Amino acid sequence: MSDRPEFIHLHNHSEYSLLDGITRFTDHDGNPSEILKHLARAGARGLAITDHGNLYGAIEFYSQCNAVGLKPILGCEMYLAKGSRTDRAGSQKENCHLTVLAMNNQGYQNLLSLSSRAFLEGFYYDPRIDKELLARHAKGLIVLSGCLKSEISQLILSGNLKAATDLAVHYRDLLDPDCFYLEIMDHGLEKQRQVLQGLLEIHKRTQIPLVATNDCHYPEPSDWDAHDARICISTGRQIEDANRLRFESHEFYLKTAEEMAKIFHFAPEALSNTLKIGEMCRVAIDMKQLYLPRYEVPEGRTQDSYLEELCRQGLERLGRAGDSRYRERLDYELSVIRRMGFSGYFLIVWDFIRYAKSQAIPVGPGRGSGAGALVSYSLDITTIDPIQHNLLFERFLNPDRRSMPDLDIDFSDEGRERVIEYVRK
Structure with missing residues (x-):
């Protein structure tokens, strides 16, 4: 039995996180990209896609992962309105993030419904859902608490650990058993470490399980510059501008299992839970079947x-x-x-x-x-x-x-x- 650590990345942004992620799953010839081939050769059990607010790349990702023998896990980093998704007040900064994965085909259909309604009903700067909509479409979903921009993280940073704990319990009770996880990250950012301590305390109080992710936005460490250029394009700024949005950390890449194990050595269950979630996620899409609306014909006819x-x-x-x-x-x-x-x-x-x-x-x-x-x-x-x-x-x-x-x-x-x-x- 190998002692090599195993890990599945459950929070990843592709080029379909528009003007943000740069990871591609298809090369210029229409074949699986090198990063997918590399992960498959390295023995990775699976990979998730969680683009910002959309499922644009889900089918492409599903097909290309299957082509290299990598288990595709379909998800989305949803934008969550603090109040109702129909509210049109406040700023874009008030939208929170939530990592949502499809556990099965029912969950995938619910994920599609959430994404569609976010655009049709909740669009305000971003396509947004709210807690009421999530409750209606919760079956078959696995939810991770999210990144620094999640509501739970923001409550921890504001010093309101009780409210953060209550919200975590709300999500746990809303979803199927074992389908809510406290998402821990560490890119070397001080705020993340503050949130990490809060999440560890919530875990201690509630026994809600931990899961480690890396919020990947690019494949390799050397891709940081290309990703930085993409951010400049999205914000209309120049690379040399002093006061502009940038990822201060260079750690938002697809790290190896060994790297993740080293970072989260104090919480081995957060690593093994990525494998557990990967096993739980079993969406099966028949790519040979055409899915068209059923046209109702007069009685007695086909x-x-x-x-x-x-x-x-x-x-x-x-x-x-x-x-x-x-x-x-x-x-x-x-x-x-x-x-x-x-x-x-x-x-x-x-x-x-x-x-x-x-x-x-x-x-x-x-x-x-x-x-x-x-x-x-x-x-x-x-x-x-x-x-x-x-x-x-x-x-x-x-x-x-x-x-x-x-x-x-x-x-x-x-x-x-x-x-x-x-x-x-």
Whole structure:
């Protein structure tokens, strides 16, 4: 049995922490990045992604980790409003941070809901959630108390250890058993060490477990300068400016297990708990399955049969039903669409195009490769005859290459939001 320490990084920012993180998970050729390959070679059990307020990189991260045999742990460093997420008062500095991980598929769905609602309902400087929203979507989540900007850390720094303890107990009771952890960090910053002492005291009083993280923003120590330049870009400042935002510590990188074990030698359970959490997190996404909204068809019909029915009605309306070229082309396109499972997609597009035209919202005639589909023409999605103009269906949907169809549709500025709202409902 090896005595080498083991550790999983559970708090990491990628390039999708916009204008902040610089870690990439995909190289310029579309393959897993060197940092992922390095972690896999080093025997790391897993890695988490916790970008600021979003899940933009989650699927890319999930795919590339799996490609190198590294367990992906999906998460987000959420912005938490001190009051209600709908409040529009105060400053950006009042938003707190909270590290949230998906433990299972239910947790992943809740994480998606939190992120979406943060943007749609809580956006004020940042996409924000609040405690009420977290309570509604708590199932399947693991929550870490967060960095220096967390509410618990701020309460400790203000000298209010009782309130910090009460808040920690609130989170513990809100979540599933063993799903809340006190997050300890040490980048050599004095405030962090003050918070660490407070968290150790809360742990002593409540037995809420500790977990060590490093709030990584870049892969290697040598990347500090590049990250500093990224901060300058985000704040509109020059590198040589004296009074500007900068990370005073050079320790926000993906440290080795040995480095983390040395820092947190006094709390071995905080290291082993990263492995425990890594084992608990078991999100499984079928990357071969297309997840599309289910279009409800009339009783007695399937999506395939209803699409065919509408298309043949369209050929009748266009006066092309008697032309064998159109019938044969339609049969071929429908067979490809059925085989690839995209009938529902065309029905959804047909439905909102029909709505737009019924509301006198101007719709473009067709743009891009989608105009090459007779199915689109027969459904009145496009108004360009692909046979008359010798347009290729395969440029739009290739039966030998499984990828989503992409219909480019133009709506007038005045009616676009109404169409989007119709699709949402």
